[in-house]
Amino acid sequence: MEKVLAENGFIIDLSDAKNTTQLVFELSSIMEHPEVKGKNVRLKLGNLDLKQSQLLSIKALIESMDATLAFIDTKSEQTEASAVSLGIIVSEVTDEPAIVCSSDADIKEESVMVKTEPHSESEPEEGKTVEVHAEELTGPIETAHDVEDVYDEETTKELSEIIPSEHFEADFESLAANEGLIKPEETSKYILLDTGDVLPVDAEENSINTETLPTLYINQTLRSGQTVSYDGNILIIGDAHPGSEIVAGGDITVWGILGGIAHAGSQGNVTSKVRALKLNAIQLRIAGLYARRNDTLNVPYVQKTNEFTPEEAQIEDGKIVIYKKLRRD
Amino acid sequence: MAGRVIVITSGKGGVGKTTTSANIGTALAKAGYKVVLIDTDLGLRNLDLLLGLENRIVYTIVDVIEERCKLRQALVKDKKNPNLSLLAAAQTRDKSAVNAEQLKEICDTLKEENDFVLIDCPAGIEQGFQNAVAGATEAIVVTTPEMSAIRDADRIIGLLEAKEEIKSYKLLLNRVRPSLIKSNDMMSVDDVVEILSCPLIGIIPEDTGIITSTNKGEPIVNDEDALAGKAYRNVAQRILGEEVPFLDLDEPKGFMAKIKNAFAKLKAKV
Ligand SMILES: Nc1ncnc2c1ncn2[C@@H]1O[C@H](COP(=O)(O)OP(=O)(O)O)[C@@H](O)[C@H]1O
Ligand SMILES: [Mg+2]
Numbered sequence: 001m002e003k004v005l006a007e008n009g010f011i012i013d014l015s016d017a018k019n020t021t022q023l024v025f026e027l028s029s030i031m032e033h034p035e036v037k038g039k040n041v042r043l044k045l046g047n048l049d050l051k052q053s054q055l056l057s058i059k060a061l062i063e064s065m066d067a068t069l070a071f072i073d074t075k076s077e078q079t080e081a082s083a084v085s086l087g088i089i090v091s092e093v094t095d096e097p098a099i100v101c102s103s104d105a106d107i108k109e110e111s112v113m114v115k116t117e118p119h120s121e122s123e124p125e126e127g128k129t130v131e132v133h134a135e136e137l138t139g140p141i142e143t144a145h146d147v148e149d150v151y152d153e154e155t156t157k158e159l160s161e162i163i164p165s166e167h168f169e170a171d172f173e174s175l176a177a178n179e180g181l182i183k184p185e186e187t188s189k190y191i192l193l194d195t196g197d198v199l200p201v202d203a204e205e206n207s208i209n210t211e212t213l214p215t216l217y218i219n220q221t222l223r224s225g226q227t228v229s230y231d232g233n234i235l236i237i238g239d240a241h242p243g244s245e246i247v248a249g250g251d252i253t254v255w256g257i258l259g260g261i262a263h264a265g266s267q268g269n270v271t272s273k274v275r276a277l278k279l280n281a282i283q284l285r286i287a288g289l290y291a292r293r294n295d296t297l298n299v300p301y302v303q304k305t306n307e308f309t310p311e312e313a314q315i316e317d318g319k320i321v322i323y324k325k326l327r328r329d
Numbered sequence: 330m331a332g333r334v335i336v337i338t339s340g341k342g343g344v345g346k347t348t349t350s351a352n353i354g355t356a357l358a359k360a361g362y363k364v365v366l367i368d369t370d371l372g373l374r375n376l377d378l379l380l381g382l383e384n385r386i387v388y389t390i391v392d393v394i395e396e397r398c399k400l401r402q403a404l405v406k407d408k409k410n411p412n413l414s415l416l417a418a419a420q421t422r423d424k425s426a427v428n429a430e431q432l433k434e435i436c437d438t439l440k441e442e443n444d445f446v447l448i449d450c451p452a453g454i455e456q457g458f459q460n461a462v463a464g465a466t467e468a469i470v471v472t473t474p475e476m477s478a479i480r481d482a483d484r485i486i487g488l489l490e491a492k493e494e495i496k497s498y499k500l501l502l503n504r505v506r507p508s509l510i511k512s513n514d515m516m517s518v519d520d521v522v523e524i525l526s527c528p529l530i531g532i533i534p535e536d537t538g539i540i541t542s543t544n545k546g547e548p549i550v551n552d553e554d555a556l557a558g559k560a561y562r563n564v565a566q567r568i569l570g571e572e573v574p575f576l577d578l579d580e581p582k583g584f585m586a587k588i589k590n591a592f593a594k595l596k597a598k599v
Contacts, residue, residue: 193387225372227421242383243420282384292384295408301544 010039010067015046027058037306040070049078055086189322190284190291190313199288203268210250210272222246222260229266242282248272257303261285270315278303279311284320286313291320332363332440335447335568336465338489340481342452344473345503348539349561350449351379353469355548356565358413362444365404367416367435369461370451371426374418380407381546382415391419391426393435400438409551424456429463436464445568454488462489468498469530474505474516479524486527499530501564506535507578518575531564533557534578 012030030036041062050058059069072083072090083090213232220236224243228234233250236258244260246252251273252264258276263285265272270287280299284291293299312323337350347370354366367390368376377383388403393416400416407413416435419426439446448465451457462468468489472482482500489495502521509515522529536557542549549558550565556576563573 193385198387225420245421283387290387295381295384 008038008040009042009070010036011042011044012036013044014048015044015073017046017048027062037066039067041067042071042073043069044073045076045079047075049076050074050082051078055079055082055088059086059088189294189297190320191294192319193283193290193292198285198290199266199268203266203288205268205270205287207271208250208269210269213250215250216248221256224260231267240276251275259299264313273312273314275310275312277308277310279313279322284313286315286320289315289318289320330441330444332443332445333467334436334440334465335445335467335469336450336462337447337469337471338450338458338461338485339452339471339478340454340485341472341478344471344478345501345533346452346471347375347379347449348543349469349471349501349503349533349564350447351376351548352550352558352561353565353568354413354445354447355380355407355410356550356562357445357447357568358407358410359550360565360569362412362569363442364413364445364447365416365439365443366413367432367439367446367448368418369427369432369448369457371418371457372420372423373451374420376449377405377415377417378546379543379548380415382407382417383546386415386417389417389419389422390432390435391422394427394431400435424451424460427460428456429460432460433464454484458485458488462492462495466494466496468495469501470498470525470527471501471503472521472525473503474510474518474521476516479516479521483525486525498527500525500527501531501533502529503533504535505532505578529575530567531560532575532578533560533564534576 012027014026017026043058043062055072062069069088072079072088074080074083074090080090210233215233215235216228216230218228218234218236219238221238222228222236222240222244224241227245227247228236229245229247231249234246234248234252236246236252236254236256238254239256240246240254240258240260240262242259245263246254246258246260247263247266249267249272250264250269252258252262252275254262254276256276257278257280258274259280259282261283262274262281264274265287266285268287272286274281274284274286280293280303282293284293309324313320314323315321337346337353339346347368350366350368354364358364366376366380368374369390370376371391377386382405385405388398390403392398393400393403403416404414405417407415416439436446436448446464448461450461470482470485470489472478486498489498500522502518505518506515510517516524518529518532534556536549536555538549538552538555539557542552542555548561549555550561552558556578560576560578563576566573
């Protein structure tokens with residue numbers, strides 16, 4: 001098996017992921033790494049139970065990056081069964097050090113840790129071995145910066161290089177404690193529209209926990225002119241094209257590209273969030289706040305899946321702020 | 330003040346109604362007039378994209394009609410020109426969400442405070458067309474030098490003539506390619522005017538710059554150098570009652586010809 005792996009292998013260790021949401025977001029940020037393209041991925045899933053449909057989505061995500069899900073390491077029987085049914089090779093988890101394989105067909109014992117931060121100092125060099133550990137992906141992917149009007153990747157990069165690297169080592173548990181480190185970069189991407197009273201007249205501001213609300217699953221692409229509205233949370237598995245509209249009493253989650261209008265907390269719930277694998281919404285609305293996408297933001301006509309950067313929008317201090325990182329609090 | 334209400338229509342889709350509305354509106358606003366553009370293409374709205382205003386739309390014409398907001402709240406100001414504003418169509422509704430009477434009422438209100446109300450009409454001759462035309466007293470019929478577009482324009486002109494409220498209608502010929510006319514592969518301007526027997530208000534050349542301007546959300550009239558931009562500025566001047574000769578669209582061939590042409594243009598400006 002190592003021989004096969006040696007051809008073009010890439011190990012992704014997500015055995016520390018606590019739930020599928022965490023796993024998916026972790027995975028999608030790792031998959032952004034150009035190194036993954038064209039590789040046979042060996043996924044370490046630890047104890048996590050995955051249904052066949054969930055595993056299928058994960059497989060699709062990996063394939064959308066031009067990689068193949070070749071092997072799975074799991075301790076879960078359910079995940080194993082799912083993998084077998086999908087024709088993915090399952091291997092027992094051993095405690096031996098992982099053998100990490102690189103594109104130059106050399107099997108090496110040592111591994112270089114790669115972070116998914118764009119500013120990572122340890123960019124993998126050609127031919128070096130690469131191993132990605134989930135716990136290292138928990139630091140802020142993008143960091144705070146003071147750019148007011150321009151959403152500028154370059155500037156973000158430069159500023160983030162100044163930030164000491166230990167900040168990126170924070171693990172998931174300590175994230176909440178380190179909250180101050182994850183600064184939003186809202187001012188640049190979305191600009192509040194001064195529209196006055198935009199909520200329906202009967203709506204009242206509230207902070208109902210959105211986790212208690214029912215969720216509507218929609219497994220299709222929303223096209224221009226289509227609207228979905230629901231009192232609870234809405235989960236779209238697919239893209240929401242520009243010209244579409246999603247209106248939810250609670251949270252809106254788009255597992256895909258959000259390009260249209262999204263209104264979370266449409267009845268005044270100020271704790272509601274909007275999150276998407278790619279947050280391009282032409283307008284973001286949360287409770288009574290409306291924000292338009294910055295005119296200077298250059299959204300490509302076609303969004304490459306390898307440019308996905310999951311983001312989450314929420315209200316803070318009377319503004320809509322965007323986090324490049326999902327937070328647990 | 331009672332402004333002029335002009336509907337931009339065509340019958341056939343894709344001939345340039347929306348492009349024309351955005352450009353004439355922008356040109357008139359630049360000339361210092363107060364202009365409101367109304368997108369009546371419910372469910373297939375585009376005008377906001379051409380103007381780069383999509384991200385600013387909170388309320389649409391349907392919200393106004395269904396009284397979720399005041400008319401004033403639904404007017405989106407242009408990024409550059411405060412004289413220009415847009416009343417957007419609803420993207421998630423269809424033509425049946427409004428009726429002719431309601432549109433006429435909106436036009437009547439808007440013309441009180443504006444010099445021009447320009448209505449971007451949807452394709453077709455059904456409800457959408459009837460709605461768009463209801464509040465107008467003038468019309469610009471857009472067509473291209475193609476038999477099918479001309480046939481549809483003819484149909485539209487017939488319908489407009491039957492409407493008492495429409496006091497005048499003019500023809501705008503779009504996507505003209507002089508080289509094709511020369512090689513007898515395209516109807517000439519005279520041919521089209523002859524077929525439709527309708528006064529001409531503008532000739533707009535085929536211009537790839539229109540595609541880039543659409544994608545950028547920046548009307549081509551803002552581009553001083555573009556021929557189509559100049560042609561649209563001329564249309565605006567003619568709307569204002571000035572006599573402006575039609576552009577010589579002949580593409581200059583060689584380098585020397587281009588320079589000569591540039592000189593000729595300079596002279597024309599002086
Ligand atoms: N003069 C022109 N030169 C090149 N392309 C044009 C021109 N006029 C319009 N177009 C293109 O034709 C298409 C249809 O134009 P549009 O204004 O949307 O038509 P309509 O509103 O009548 O459906 C658009 O893609 C536009 O960019
Ligand atoms: Mg149109």
